[in-house]
Amino acid sequence: MLSYLQYRRIGQAVERQIERDQEKAKALSSYTQQLGLPTRTPRGAVGQRQETEQPRNSQASQESPLEKLETPEDHGLPPEPEATETPPLEEEIEDSYPVEDNANNIMVRIPTHRTHFSERTALGYSLTGVDARMRQTNESEVGHVFVVEWEGPEDPLKPHNWSHGSRIWATLVVSFIAFAGTAASSIDAAVLPQYAAYFGVSEVAGSLATAMYLLGFAVGSQFAGPFSETLGRNLIYIVTIAIYMCFLIGCGAAPNFGGHITFRFLAGLFASTPLTVAGGTIADLWNPLEKTYAFPLYAFIGFAGPLFGPVIGSYIGPSSLSWRWCEWLMLILAGVVLTIVVLGQPETYASLLLSWRAHHFRKLTGDDRFRSPLEVRKTSLWTRLKIALWRPFVMIWTEPIILLMSLYLTILYIVLFTFFVGFEFIFTDVYNVSQGITNLIWIAVFVGFWPLGITLPIIYKWTIQDMRKQERITGQAGLPPIPETRLWFAMLGGAFAVPVSLFWMGWTDYVS
Amino acid sequence: MYVIDSYAVYAASALSFVTLSRYLAAGGMTVVGIPFYRNMNPHWTLTILGAISALMAPVPFVFYYFGARIRIKSSYAVHRHE
Numbered sequence: 001m002l003s004y005l006q007y008r009r010i011g012q013a014v015e016r017q018i019e020r021d022q023e024k025a026k027a028l029s030s031y032t033q034q035l036g037l038p039t040r041t042p043r044g045a046v047g048q049r050q051e052t053e054q055p056r057n058s059q060a061s062q063e064s065p066l067e068k069l070e071t072p073e074d075h076g077l078p079p080e081p082e083a084t085e086t087p088p089l090e091e092e093i094e095d096s097y098p099v100e101d102n103a104n105n106i107m108v109r110i111p112t113h114r115t116h117f118s119e120r121t122a123l124g125y126s127l128t129g130v131d132a133r134m135r136q137t138n139e140s141e142v143g144h145v146f147v148v149e150w151e152g153p154e155d156p157l158k159p160h161n162w163s164h165g166s167r168i169w170a171t172l173v174v175s176f177i178a179f180a181g182t183a184a185s186s187i188d189a190a191v192l193p194q195y196a197a198y199f200g201v202s203e204v205a206g207s208l209a210t211a212m213y214l215l216g217f218a219v220g221s222q223f224a225g226p227f228s229e230t231l232g233r234n235l236i237y238i239v240t241i242a243i244y245m246c247f248l249i250g251c252g253a254a255p256n257f258g259g260h261i262t263f264r265f266l267a268g269l270f271a272s273t274p275l276t277v278a279g280g281t282i283a284d285l286w287n288p289l290e291k292t293y294a295f296p297l298y299a300f301i302g303f304a305g306p307l308f309g310p311v312i313g314s315y316i317g318p319s320s321l322s323w324r325w326c327e328w329l330m331l332i333l334a335g336v337v338l339t340i341v342v343l344g345q346p347e348t349y350a351s352l353l354l355s356w357r358a359h360h361f362r363k364l365t366g367d368d369r370f371r372s373p374l375e376v377r378k379t380s381l382w383t384r385l386k387i388a389l390w391r392p393f394v395m396i397w398t399e400p401i402i403l404l405m406s407l408y409l410t411i412l413y414i415v416l417f418t419f420f421v422g423f424e425f426i427f428t429d430v431y432n433v434s435q436g437i438t439n440l441i442w443i444a445v446f447v448g449f450w451p452l453g454i455t456l457p458i459i460y461k462w463t464i465q466d467m468r469k470q471e472r473i474t475g476q477a478g479l480p481p482i483p484e485t486r487l488w489f490a491m492l493g494g495a496f497a498v499p500v501s502l503f504w505m506g507w508t509d510y511v512s
Numbered sequence: 513m514y515v516i517d518s519y520a521v522y523a524a525s526a527l528s529f530v531t532l533s534r535y536l537a538a539g540g541m542t543v544v545g546i547p548f549y550r551n552m553n554p555h556w557t558l559t560i561l562g563a564i565s566a567l568m569a570p571v572p573f574v575f576y577y578f579g580a581r582i583r584i585k586s587s588y589a590v591h592r593h594e
Contacts (some may be wrong), residue, residue, distance in 0.1 A: 189542075203546055204543060204546045204547060207542050207543050207545065207546055208543060210539075210542045211539040211540065211542040211543045212539070213539075214535045214536075214538045214539035214542065215535070215536065215539040217531075217535040217539075218531070218532050218533075218535035218536045218539060219532075221528055221531040221532060221535070222528050222532060225524040225525075225528060272531075272535075275531070276524075276527065276528065276531060279516065279523075279527060280524070283516070283523075288517070291513070295513050388524065388525060388528065391522070391525040392525045392526070392528050392529035392532070393529070395522070395525055395526060395529065396529055398586065398587065399526070399586055400582055400586075401514075401515065401518055401526075401575065401579070401582055401583070401586065402515065402519075402526050402529055402530065404571055404574070404575070405514065405515050405530060405571070405575075406529060406530040406533040406534060407533075407568065407571075408568045408571040408572075409530060409533075409534045410533050410534045410537040410538075411537075411564055411565055411568050412534075412565065412568075413534045413535070413537060413538040413541075414537050414541045414561070414564075415561050415565055416538070417538040417539075417541050417542045417545070418542070418544070418545040418548060418549070418557075418561065419545075420542060420545065421542060421545035421546045421549065422545055422548075422549045422554065422557065424549075425549040425550065425554050426549075426554045426558075430554070486513040486514040486517055487514055487572045487573075487575055487576045487579070496569060498562075498565045498569065499562045499563070499565045499566035499569055500562075502558050502559075502561050502562030502565060503558070503559065503562040505558055506554065506555045506556070506557070506558030506559050506562060507555060507558075507559075
């Protein structure tokens, strides 16, 4: 829904841009007409122009006659690659263009192919954000293509430029998707005794319900990336959540054990997609400095999922509700999330928004040569899927970073997930707490998240200081923070706290 | 996040491996968990888990001090020539 409104808004913006740029082009050419200079067709020069970079000074000299038509978007625009040929919007009124130097003296230069252009080309100069290139299409036609980009770095339709509130909303929606997906992974652990008894299997086999879901996560996460980079984030979220809900229904209604764990695997397969695509959404929305607090915002809610699963399911076991209610509750949660995504989540993938822009350009100008960066990409979806599948395995042999980080995180997750089944032994057997309360103890683990929130402002300050240091060292401004700044989160206590707390918990677990 | 920042363009591939390994391990351990806790008392189970994670605890620090050097050697990671 929101994406559709976005689509329309992009169309309106494009329409306005075309009108504005046409006026600008008219102003350009009308000025030259006033001076009564001879005209010349640039048609023959098009091929040559394609290869030469338009000199920047010709843009500077355009600015003075254009002062009265300057629109806010043009202020301080970095020189963008300009189109040298434009769609045939107007009659070919060809004029030559006199050049003014900075003192506003009119110098009439001998029109060469570099300074001389028609209204068409003037329009090309004014159509901000459109870049003409030579492209070879899949049908092996070689031709010119106008690659559409944002209207400028301050384009309000670009996700990075959205208001804080919109971006936080989009982040929250995505983190709720992650919450819904991951909560389902652990909720079955809360009703393990009842579940195992129902199907007549041992509790070890019963823990397969959780395990298969996680294995589905593992397998599904490999496929999600390339799809979202072609089809856009929202479509992926909506389709995969819908399929996930179907499989959850299967889980809830499964008549036998085998069927149930199969459905769990398939549900995990489709629930993993939002998890991996969510990282992409966060990158779409926030610049590297802002990610310092945006990513923890996502992680706080998203990774609280496995912790709240048992809490949600805590009293389903002992009560008279069947264990199947775990699945139904997760279904309801997924349904709510799906509704929110369909109605309220904007599309954040910049390349897809550019495709919509190109589509509007095509529709409004009737010229088929407008393309978005996505459409001129050489690799097909199938190729990128294949690359996405084998490249991770190639990378691990040479990348100690990936290896070590994945080992580290793997061990953390091992610890976490053995707790799902282990709490029963630690708390129920020793202290005789009921099954319900045992699962509520997971809230304590969530409380352990909170120090992250407390250290966040400090880390943010440090990140800014580090960026300033980078600027001093390298002399460039606006560089993103070095990756090591992301490690502070872990270093500031997390890394120590895990073994310490494990030992602590292990040796205080006595009845007395 | 460290992985995402280190690998910029290839972050998706790097992250997908990390995700794969950690959920495979998590899935496996969930099944192993019950026998683990049952056969060895929770005391020793947690001791073992604590020892393993203590081994891995220095990892963020290693990356903090040696990260830049590691990334320069790698062909996929971003590195700034300072």
